[in-house]
Amino acid sequence: MNIDENITTFDWMDQWLTTYVQPSLAEKTCQSYRAVLNILKRDCPELSQLPLQKMNGLYAQKVINQLADKYSKSTLNSLRTIFHESSVVASEVPAFHSQTIGKLRIPERASQKTVRALTRTEQQVVEEAAQHTYLGYIALFFLLTGLRAEELCNLDWPDFKRKERTIFIRKSKTPAGIRQVPLRKEAMRIILIQPKSSRDNAIFHSERYGTPITPSVLHKLYLRLRRETGVNFLTTHVYRHTFATRALEDGMNVKALSRILGHESVAFTMQRYCSPDTKFLQEQMDMLDNIHDPF
Template identity: 25%
Template sequence: MAKGENIFKRKDGRWEARYIKGYEVSGKIKYGFCYGRTYREAKEKVTKCKAALANGAPLVTSNSRHRFSFYCDEWLRLRKPRIKEATYIKYNTILERHIKPKLGVCFPLGFTTALIDEFTRELLFEGELAPKTVHDILVVLHGILKYMVGVFPGTFPAVEVNYPKVGKKEMRVLSREEQKRFMEYLMKDMDECKFGVLLALFTGMRIGELCALRWENISLTERAIRIAATLQRLKDTEAVGSTKTRIVVGTPKSDTSVRLIPMTDFAFELCERMNPKSTAAYVLTGTKEYMEPRTLQYRMEKYTHDCELEGIHCHTLRHTFATRAIEVGFEIKSLSEILGHATTAITLDRYVHSSMELKRDNMNKLTAAGL
């Protein structure tokens, strides 16, 4: 640092240049700050700011004194009216647990691709987070960085976010023999909860949608089930203490998740057998009291343990339904709408699992081609 320049290297590796921005009424000096990755960059910025002050031009660094955590909060505040409560809680958790503790003290104009890469490395190897979890964190960070470009037009550095490779996890699907065994178990001494699990297997509905399903949403005349709500246990952002949660019954995951699912003949017969006392009753309980997803998961653990089935949970039923549908030649657009997906690509990529039996049948078709 040259004498009188007021430019020095910080502990985080960046260079900081300070200049007199003005004076308060009391006569106290108001300083301005510029930051750079090198001494020369910081000096060039501070020189421009001094020249702008001398010419009466506006300073481009007027917002740069806020730390990154400030802009994280602003980004989330602006997003809140446009996203679902569950999404807001997810974003807030990512900010508070991962982004703000590691990047919150940084100054926005000092962000670099190398800084983001180091942040990613720490999440993966020091935090030992799964690549999918790190990917979700970086998606939120990327959204904030895009917001920052608008806050600092022309001055925010070009930063690249390099996402970790997320391996495709093969989802567990019930084989036909396992499915038959599981159905026979559920139909023996069938109660409301077992009936609901069967209904999920026959329709592919999500666990939250099943927990929120009431008998008023099942039409025996139309032989169809209307999915119009989902039930979740979410973090209570209004309560004191981070461990507080509450049950929220709201609209489904997306607009396409609000749908009408036709029933198979078997599902229709089961619905007729249940004979609910009230249309306002929840399907899983037969009363006006709901069953939350966590309780249903515990029930599923018992059911699958009794059937000697391993690696099975509620979402397995959804994947099994989609796979059986493809095996019998289900039209993909119809299947996508029944599952509540926005596109058929999601259905094919995530929810369709070709069995060895189906692969063998398709390979045998090549006989006609002389192979």
């Protein structure tokens, strides 16, 4: 890596992402960081001129405060990570004469980005559309397993254990994500109808090109399902959110669900993913009526 002691703040963060982050973190995380850098380039163009040695915690906090009215807390959290982690690496290069950026705060007024699950009715509509949509069985597989997009893309035949009815997730965004996922009967059926390729070990392929499934293919799939169903908030992550919500509504043990999802803690599962629909909540209230007033 060429060291330019006059490098600007933005150029350094861009170089940090390419050199230190991309080789070691999941593709989705890198894409998220790249999107945040694009926001900085657009909304804070002065960072493209600011010398790295003049960047400090006060300046970084002012940038976060400036963007709090426009972007969600999750975006600002990614920005906070970029500021801190890139400054730590830069501080280890003597030629930069830069300082580590310490603790930064996310303003309370920043919005909280939420992902909601499909209602049971919406899920039924999506599942019916998936039956006749190109690669629609992949959407069904997501709804049956709760996998992350990159986890499905990385599934190979050696990861599938037919006798045990499990798949092994060997590449994930966190250590807890490395796990065995038990399969329901329909998920088993979907895997078993996949043709094996002589060119690679991937389980899921594009039927048109015979190449392994990629995040781009999954993106196009949910856009097709949006058009067919009118469910305009559908994304690959919504499948996962829906799987978790239905599992709890149907009585799955939350600790088991947390393990299946690959979460570090049960608390995170409850806080992040479980948003029962209104109909289910009403059914739970009616259940109390039936217990206390059975007649």
